[in-house]
Amino acid sequence: MLSEKTNDDNGNIAGNIEISTVVDGIAMAVPGSFGAADEGTGTKITFTPSVPLNYDSTYTVKIKKDLMSENGNYLPADVSWNFGTEAFIMNEYFISPNGSDANLGTIDSPKKNVSTGLIAKLKAGDTVYFREGAYNGIIVLQSISGTADKPITFKSYQNEKAVLTSDHADYIIYLGHSQHIRIEGLTFAPNASQNGSRGVAVRIDNHSAGGKQSSGIVVTGNRFENCGTAVATRDLANVGYGDFEFSNNTVYSNDSWGFYFQEVRVKAGSYGKIFNNVIYGASRSLNLWGKSANLLFYNNTFADSYDPVGGSGRFDIYPVQGTYDAVANPINISKDLVFKNNIFTKPIRTQLEGGKAIIDASQNVAFDHNVYSIAGTSRVTFNYGGEGPNLTLPELQSGTAWANQGRPLETGGKDGRGQIRRYGERRPDHLRHEPRDRSGRRRDRTRRRSAGDRYKRQTADAK
Known part of the structure; x- marks a missing residue:
């Protein structure tokens, strides 16, 4: 909430307010859009992120001193503060x-x-x-x-x-x-x-x-x-x-x-x-x-x-x-x-x-x-x-x-x-595991021979 009214003409708001977080040691800007609504003699600025914020994270809001009010006034210096999101338990x-x-x-x-x-x-x-x-x-x-x-x-x-x-x-x-x-x-x-x-x-x-x-x-x-x-x-x-x-x-x-x-x-x-x-x-x-x-x-x-x-x-x-x-x-x-x-x-x-x-x-x-x-x-x-x-x-x-x-x-x-x-x-x-039938009896291994193998065996026996 700003004490004086302002607007986003010429990117006044979007160009002078930043929201960022740190991921694995790297500062990253949070994408999103700003909105402004007059309240009394001032202006309320809202930010809507385009992606969900991370759980259990710290975010920094920075308002640059170049932000200008409708009266032509500026901030005396940059203003920053942090806010955090709640933890999300993941396994x-x-x-x-x-x-x-x-x-x-x-x-x-x-x-x-x-x-x-x-x-x-x-x-x-x-x-x-x-x-x-x-x-x-x-x-x-x-x-x-x-x-x-x-x-x-x-x-x-x-x-x-x-x-x-x-x-x-x-x-x-x-x-x-x-x-x-x-x-x-x-x-x-x-x-x-x-x-x-x-x-x-x-x-x-x-x-x-x-x-x-x-x-x-x-x-x-x-x-x-x-x-x-x-x-x-x-x-x-x-x-x-x-x-x-x-x-x-x-x-x-x-x-x-x-x-x-x-x-x-x-x-x-x-x-x-x-x-x-x-x-x-x-x-x-x-x-x-x-x-x-x-x-x-x-x-x-x-x-x-x-x-x-x-x-x-x-x-x-x-x-x-x-x-x-x-x-x-x-x-x-x-x-x-x-x-x-x-x-x-x-x-x-x-x-x-x-x-x-x-x-x-x-x-x-x-x-x-x-x-x-x-x-x-x-x-x-x-x-x-x-x-x-x-x-x-x-x-x-x-x-x-x-x-x-x-x-x-x-x-x-x-x-x-x-x-x-x-x-x-x-x-x-x-x-090893011997093959057995449903009654628990061992299966006759010769039954698994192919027809060709059985033919060869019968031919050999005949000789």
């Missing part, structure tokens, strides 16, 4: 290539990026949905956490294909000292400028001694295409890890790494579970640097061919000795690992430097009920220190050391007949 945010970071983030008004401003708003139970399309940028979560029953989730919307890329070579999504974060149903790939191959897709770090322990991280149902490493997990501060899960992911790699673990020691009573993943084409499907512990690898398929001559440097498990802090943790190799029900097509490459290898009894590493397509004695090869033992299948498959500690694990690497199961054999009855 779902939508991201779209066609969105705008000035939008609220609803399905009808999506944001364009997972900005620092949006990340600061995330709370336990929130979900960030990616609509179909390609996104080029990084997502950094430092000490951002959900809860065990209400994780913070990043996922594709209703199975739409959301492809995340980044010019940043070290990561697309970075989690530092974060807890209960879920990454689901996304595709990670190089962008057009990276010539078909990029660096790490997801990096999970403990990097500060005073930081909280990373835990409750779930990476599931994603596709990683030609990423230098699909998921890199590191403990650079000897903080330790709680439970985490990498499951049901597909890693299609152009001769790089699948999952990388650097001194990932999961606390007692917790486990890192890596299961139901398919990794194809990696030079190192699982890369273990330094002493990682309490990791369970099961039901994974490492689908690739191995040429012992031309395939040098390609391994399904690649454990080496190392330490980030030799004072706190003397150099060592991984221990307390379980590999169960996996399909291996490339050998294990284990280090012998200093006399250490993960197959040593002291390391308590169990291989049980795995399938190997590598023939002869090339299932395990040794590096940095000469030749190690040529293990037989029974020796490699023994799970006795792990089972003797009371852990629930089948032992001996044997099938239901007490025999070692080699590549190409069917799984024992307790590991």
Whole structure:
């Protein structure tokens, strides 16, 4: 309300009154129109925004001193004040290539990026949905956490294909000292400028001694295409890890790494579970640097061919000795690992430097009920220190050391007949599902043969 009458002749009002807000650190003008009505000796000015104002936001009104009254008077100086909008409680945010970071983030008004401003708003139970399309940028979560029953989730919307890329070579999504974060149903790939191959897709770090322990991280149902490493997990501060899960992911790699673990020691009573993943084409499907512990690898398929001559440097498990802090943790190799029900097509490459290898009894590493397509004695090869033992299948498959500690694990690497199961054999009855009819009886497998197969069999019998 102005004490003297004024009008909008020659843009007097519209040109001298501004309304703005700040979005992700950038001041943005609010579009809209002005109206003026005389009240007594003055004029009441109203503003109607052309788009809804954002919830939980601060707006600034600025009236310039050049605003002139009908009497020819001006303000002595610019006048500004702020007003705020009420908070709107959201637990779902939508991201779209066609969105705008000035939008609220609803399905009808999506944001364009997972900005620092949006990340600061995330709370336990929130979900960030990616609509179909390609996104080029990084997502950094430092000490951002959900809860065990209400994780913070990043996922594709209703199975739409959301492809995340980044010019940043070290990561697309970075989690530092974060807890209960879920990454689901996304595709990670190089962008057009990276010539078909990029660096790490997801990096999970403990990097500060005073930081909280990373835990409750779930990476599931994603596709990683030609990423230098699909998921890199590191403990650079000897903080330790709680439970985490990498499951049901597909890693299609152009001769790089699948999952990388650097001194990932999961606390007692917790486990890192890596299961139901398919990794194809990696030079190192699982890369273990330094002493990682309490990791369970099961039901994974490492689908690739191995040429012992031309395939040098390609391994399904690649454990080496190392330490980030030799004072706190003397150099060592991984221990307390379980590999169960996996399909291996490339050998294990284990280090012998200093006399250490993960197959040593002291390391308590169990291989049980795995399938190997590598023939002869090339299932395990040794590096940095000469030749190690040529293990037989029974020796490699023994799970006795792990089972003797009371852990629930089948032992001996044997099938239901007490025999070692080699590549190409069917799984024992307790590991596969026999087809049955409605009465619970096993179906006759010969009934499923085609007419051509039955004809060939009858012809052979007749001969």
